[in-house]
Amino acid sequence: MLKIKNLHVSTESNISILKGLNLEINKGEVHAIMGPNGSGKSTLASIVAGDPKYMITSGEITFNGKSLTDLEPEERSSMGLFLSFQYPVEIPGISLNNFIKTALNQKQKALNEKPFSAKEILEKIKKNAEILKIDLDFIKRSVNVGFSGGEKKRAEIFQMLMLQPQLSILDETDSGLDIDALKIVAKGVNSLRNNNSSFIIITHYQRLLDHIQPDFVHVLNEGKIIKSGGSDIAKMLEEKGYDWI
Amino acid sequence: MTGYKKNLAPQFNVEKESSFITDFLPSIKNEDWNYTNIKKFIPDSIAVQPFNIGTNEEQLKKLISKKVDKLPEKNLVFFMDGVFQEELSKLPTGIKIKKLTNSENKQNALYLNCLGKGFNTINNDTYEGFSSFLKNTKLVELNAHLTDSPYMITVTDAYNCDGHLKIIHGFSNQNAFFNQNRLLCLIEENTRVLIYEEIINFGKGDSAFNMVSEFVCLEGSSLDFFTTQNDLTNSSLINSVFCVQQKNSSSNFHFFSKKGKLIRNNILVDLLDTRSNSNVLGTSLMESSDHLDNFIIISHLVEGCKSNQFFKSVYDENSSGAFCGKIYVEKGAQQTEAFQQNNNLMISKSANVNAKPQLEIFADDVVCSHGCTIGAIDEDMLFYLRSRGIKKKEAVQLLIGAFLNELISNIENPEIKKEVSELFLNNTNV
Ligand SMILES: Nc1ncnc2c1ncn2[C@@H]1O[C@H](COP(=O)(O)OP(=O)(O)OP(=O)(O)O)[C@@H](O)[C@H]1O
Numbered sequence A: 001m002l003k004i005k006n007l008h009v010s011t012e013s014n015i016s017i018l019k020g021l022n023l024e025i026n027k028g029e030v031h032a033i034m035g036p037n038g039s040g041k042s043t044l045a046s047i048v049a050g051d052p053k054y055m056i057t058s059g060e061i062t063f064n065g066k067s068l069t070d071l072e073p074e075e076r077s078s079m080g081l082f083l084s085f086q087y088p089v090e091i092p093g094i095s096l097n098n099f100i101k102t103a104l105n106q107k108q109k110a111l112n113e114k115p116f117s118a119k120e121i122l123e124k125i126k127k128n129a130e131i132l133k134i135d136l137d138f139i140k141r142s143v144n145v146g147f148s149g150g151e152k153k154r155a156e157i158f159q160m161l162m163l164q165p166q167l168s169i170l171d172e173t174d175s176g177l178d179i180d181a182l183k184i185v186a187k188g189v190n191s192l193r194n195n196n197s198s199f200i201i202i203t204h205y206q207r208l209l210d211h212i213q214p215d216f217v218h219v220l221n222e223g224k225i226i227k228s229g230g231s232d233i234a235k236m237l238e239e240k241g242y243d244w245i
Numbered sequence B: 001m002t003g004y005k006k007n008l009a010p011q012f013n014v015e016k017e018s019s020f021i022t023d024f025l026p027s028i029k030n031e032d033w034n035y036t037n038i039k040k041f042i043p044d045s046i047a048v049q050p051f052n053i054g055t056n057e058e059q060l061k062k063l064i065s066k067k068v069d070k071l072p073e074k075n076l077v078f079f080m081d082g083v084f085q086e087e088l089s090k091l092p093t094g095i096k097i098k099k100l101t102n103s104e105n106k107q108n109a110l111y112l113n114c115l116g117k118g119f120n121t122i123n124n125d126t127y128e129g130f131s132s133f134l135k136n137t138k139l140v141e142l143n144a145h146l147t148d149s150p151y152m153i154t155v156t157d158a159y160n161c162d163g164h165l166k167i168i169h170g171f172s173n174q175n176a177f178f179n180q181n182r183l184l185c186l187i188e189e190n191t192r193v194l195i196y197e198e199i200i201n202f203g204k205g206d207s208a209f210n211m212v213s214e215f216v217c218l219e220g221s222s223l224d225f226f227t228t229q230n231d232l233t234n235s236s237l238i239n240s241v242f243c244v245q246q247k248n249s250s251s252n253f254h255f256f257s258k259k260g261k262l263i264r265n266n267i268l269v270d271l272l273d274t275r276s277n278s279n280v281l282g283t284s285l286m287e288s289s290d291h292l293d294n295f296i297i298i299s300h301l302v303e304g305c306k307s308n309q310f311f312k313s314v315y316d317e318n319s320s321g322a323f324c325g326k327i328y329v330e331k332g333a334q335q336t337e338a339f340q341q342n343n344n345l346m347i348s349k350s351a352n353v354n355a356k357p358q359l360e361i362f363a364d365d366v367v368c369s370h371g372c373t374i375g376a377i378d379e380d381m382l383f384y385l386r387s388r389g390i391k392k393k394e395a396v397q398l399l400i401g402a403f404l405n406e407l408i409s410n411i412e413n414p415e416i417k418k419e420v421s422e423l424f425l426n427n428t429n430v
């Protein structure tokens, strides 16, 4: 599904961040990516989503066989990519409700499908809000404005469930969540996992992985994946820290 | 009298016209006109005599139908070329309209009584009123010279209207012409009125409109006044609004500016007596090479008054603009609260804006603040929207809508809110 080959990525001001990264994710797999602060995890998420602040200097990313390099972020989204941001941006004046409606129907349009009726959208909203225990009044608020840290993360997962992506990248979605919220979010992810969606879960802690069993765990350091393996790696890191590698 | 009435007021000698006009146009060196070169928009040669094209009522209705699908069925005051059209208007209870006949008034640029009691020319030596502004902006005086005699609308305490009163100022010229338009409006004691004004160029000439509106808000009255400046393609508008307020009165102005070669708003409010307050708001979206200049002075002349200026503008393509807002607080005007905010969102690199906030405060017990921002679309917000599948163009539209909606969302009247939302928000569903 997603293939990343020898990826080198720099910022606009030519600071090199990813330095030869390889990763392959197949249908239905869950990959966890761990690694110290500043190692390049969010940069990897951003470049896959198409953030114009970063550029590929060499290497390649393909999604379902198609190169992502020249695709706009919106095109990647309608192909089924989703990024849950580490720091979701606040957008005053646009309600979460209308934002998600617009996004859904733009996606339908991009896929040449007919737009959802207001009733269909409302049903989806109700269903997903219930899974995530989100109040419907909450959805009327401006996107992320004044949301608590945990509310922001929950709103990201809500958007994910609404858009039903094939591949979701969750960038530290677990940080800021209380124990109950963590379980709720994991439930949301697992509900999507059932229909063959894939996930990249970026995290510093084992605790989310207790609820969402990863198939693979990778350790990213200084712009490269330096270790890959099964879920036991995460447990070792939790106990011994990165020096262990 | 029935049928279409055309303004045939000016008696100026055609040969004298051009130099005559020039004397009244402010230069760009004039401090109140630093950012708008009016001479670029109003050529010396522009006609001030109306053309005798003999439009009859039938033709007039046809002209109107080109721009307006349907006139409101009720609560409408319609002016065409500065003349009240009784047949087209539908007055609610408690509104009086009369033409002032006292031509002595022309000695003064303004008709409103400096004490704010009504419209007459009693002078008061100690109150300077709008005189320093009028010295710099002689266009108001020009308007007084060229308008036959103004209409006065009185909103009496018997006023009763469900919803809002619409005032349409239409212009019908087929050739370039310098139109003058004058309106006086008196709000009686303890009376509330919501007026929605629209300025529409039904003609096709690249005309100029020099409009002057004067408001007197008597004790305890409340005026909500919204203006849409949109149907002014190829035209220039100089819109001067003066408002004097008595005790416990309140005024809320909201200027919606969108389409016009030049839109210059002069908005001057004098808070003459205690516990009066004024909100002056502006929402605008400028494109092509259009130019918008909002010039505001709110004067706190006595203690215990409140005011707020809040202007939000979007500039796209090659448009340009200026915001000059002044808060003046007279000596002794204690317990004043006065705020000012101006936010500009620049969409294109070739658009530009100048902002000049001014505070002149001569009292010490005053809460005042002002803030101004000029910025582009936030890249992180744009990426966030796009990452959810929203196309760049639509995402920009959404962000423009979100920016402009801050003031629009507070409009209480649902019909006006709907019209204004359609004008600015492009059905973007913010
Ligand atoms: N736009 C940018 N300009 C300059 N430096 C950047 C930019 N984006 C990222 N970096 C740098 O690249 C490095 C990797 O950042 P990144 O956000 O990918 O780290 P991370 O692994 O997600 O860290 P954390 O665990 O703290 O979230 C950091 O040193 C960061 O300062």
Ligand SMILES: [Mg+2]
Residues within 6 Å of the ligand: A041, A042, A043, A086, A171
């Ligand atoms: Mg990060």
